[in-house]
Amino acid sequence: MTENKIPYKIYLEESEMPQAWYNVRADMPVKPAPLLNPATGKPCTAEELGAVFCGELVAQELNDTDRYIPIPQEIRDFYKMYRPSPLVRAYCLEEKLDTPAKIYYKFEGNNTSGSHKLNSAIAQAYYAKNQGLKGVTTETGAGQWGTALAMACGYLGLDCKVYMVKCSYEQKPFRREVMRTYGASVTPSPSMTTEAGRRILAEDPETTGSLGCAISEAVEDATSHEGYRYVLGSVLNQVLLHQSVIGLECKTALDKYGVVPDMIIGCAGGGSNLGGLISPFMGEKLRGERDYEFIAVEPASCPSLTRGVFAYDFCDTGKVCPLAKMYTLGSGFIPSANHAGGLRYHGMSPVLSELYHEGLMEARSVEQTKVFEAAEYFARVEGILPAPESSHAIRVAIDEAIKCKETGEEKTILFGLTGTGYFDLYAYQKFNDGVMDDYIPTDEELQASFAKLPKIG
Numbered sequence: 168m169t170e171n172k173i174p175y176k177i178y179l180e181e182s183e184m185p186q187a188w189y190n191v192r193a194d195m196p197v198k199p200a201p202l203l204n205p206a207t208g209k210p211c212t213a214e215e216l217g218a219v220f221c222g223e224l225v226a227q228e229l230n231d232t233d234r235y236i237p238i239p240q241e242i243r244d245f246y247k248m249y250r251p252s253p254l255v256r257a258y259c260l261e262e263k264l265d266t267p268a269k270i271y272y273k274f275e276g277n278n279t280s281g282s283h284k285l286n287s288a289i290a291q292a293y294y295a296k297n298q299g300l301k302g303v304t305t306e307t308g309a310g311q312w313g314t315a316l317a318m319a320c321g322y323l324g325l326d327c328k329v330y331m332v333k334c335s336y337e338q339k340p341f342r343r344e345v346m347r348t349y350g351a352s353v354t355p356s357p358s359m360t361t362e363a364g365r366r367i368l369a370e371d372p373e374t375t376g377s378l379g380c381a382i383s384e385a386v387e388d389a390t391s392h393e394g395y396r397y398v399l400g401s402v403l404n405q406v407l408l409h410q411s412v413i414g415l416e417c418k419t420a421l422d423k424y425g426v427v428p429d430m431i432i433g434c435a436g437g438g439s440n441l442g443g444l445i446s447p448f449m450g451e452k453l454r455g456e457r458d459y460e461f462i463a464v465e466p467a468s469c470p471s472l473t474r475g476v477f478a479y480d481f482c483d484t485g486k487v488c489p490l491a492k493m494y495t496l497g498s499g500f501i502p503s504a505n506h507a508g509g510l511r512y513h514g515m516s517p518v519l520s521e522l523y524h525e526g527l528m529e530a531r532s533v534e535q536t537k538v539f540e541a542a543e544y545f546a547r548v549e550g551i552l553p554a555p556e557s558s559h560a561i562r563v564a565i566d567e568a569i570k571c572k573e574t575g576e577e578k579t580i581l582f583g584l585t586g587t588g589y590f591d592l593y594a595y596q597k598f599n600d601g602v603m604d605d606y607i608p609t610d611e612e613l614q615a616s617f618a619k620l621p622k623i624g
């Protein structure tokens with residue numbers, strides 16, 4: 168092991184950090200379908216989007232042509248506080264699995280928010296501040312996005328209002344305190360403070376909330392208060408763009424050692440970490456320079472890619488957001504409350520949806536007990552306590568490494584380790600107590616949800 172020239176951790180110099188984000192849409196022959204205005208059925212104009220989102224972010228959202236978009240100096244300076252993130256050669260895991268596969272992971276959990284979400288939070292807060300706004304509103308599910316945004320807003324002195332999915336709000340009181348410590352206000356969703364929240368509560372007073380529902384509340388709050396805009400931590404093109412720092416750093420680090428991954432694996436909730444991780448590699452594939460195998464891993468309880476339909480759908484339960492063409496389970500789909508493992512969003516990034524639709528990326532779904540088995544195994548071998556979301560990628564990376572053992576193939580596997588699991592100990596407790604079970608929606612449940620999709624195209 169020691170004679171191997173590749174270190175356990177491949178760090179980059181500050182000077183090697185990306186100066187520009189990479190926009191994979193520029194290399195896609197078929198662009199992701201545009202967002203539609205639900206009232207007109209026509210593509211949203213920059214002006215319409217500008218009522219909800221910050222101006223510069225709207226420009227990034229609609230930019231399908233520029234391959235590189237410079238990262239403003241202020242954002243690069245903030246990145247330096249916690250980036251470059253380490254790329255780890257998982258020697259211990261390889262040895263334990265006794266696999267000929269070479270495994271690498273990019274670890275994004277080295278900041279207080281504990282995930283990759285800070286990469287986009289600081290960018291979005293920066294553009295909001297630059298536009299002279301008072302503050303931003305958002306939703307958060309498990310709490311990582313809300314925490315990341317609270318950190319970014321706290322740093323820049325922007326007001327931050329977070330609608331937190333009610334079941335998480337109750338299960339993760341410490342997450343809430345971290346956000347409040349960074350200056351954010353946190354409201355459990357659905358709440359009585361918005362019309363969308365009141366409507367959802369009237370229909371189902373017992374609801375434990377969903378991301379889609381919290382989005383509706385956050386958008387309503389932003390559009391009904393002067394000087395506020397809404398920001399979103401995943402799904403949107405702009406978020407994938409910001410998250411390309413993950414893939415760009417990986418590529419620079421691997422190139423230094425002449426390592427070329429065969430397979431790149433990431434968990435997929437709304438698709439931002441996976442999109443960011445694979446973007447530069449996908450660009451090479453799209454330009455015909457090199458081939459890679461890409462695998463999106465999602466929970467069996469919320470299987471947007473593997474069992475969803477590719478259609479225009481609302482991004483939120485309250486149907487206030489634009490329509491996006493994506494793989495979706497229907498905006499009314501709320502995963503079972505016994506699902507503890509994150510990645511609960513009903514849809515998927517339009518960029519990744521298009522790439523998947525064209526067969527450029529694969530997808531797999533995994534059950535949560537299998538995910539936690541992998542998480543525990545990984546924690547004991549590599550030392551890091553992984554977020555349940557990240558552990559979906561770990562599960563498939565381990566499965567693939569075991570396959571290599573059986574076939575003798577020396578594949579190089581790269582996966583995204585998106586964050587740490589310190590705020591997920593309630594879920595770990597269920598697993599450790601042996602009371603975690605697997606929920607898989609039936610075809611009937613999904614059909615019922617698909618039947619409510621908006622009729623477009």
Ligand SMILES: *Cc1c(COP(=O)(O)O)cnc(C)c1O
Nearest residue numbers: 311401436437438439440556586
């Ligand atoms: C939010 C989150 C995810 C899923 O979101 P994507 O947009 O699909 O990346 C994955 N891992 C962690 C740790 C997260 O916080």
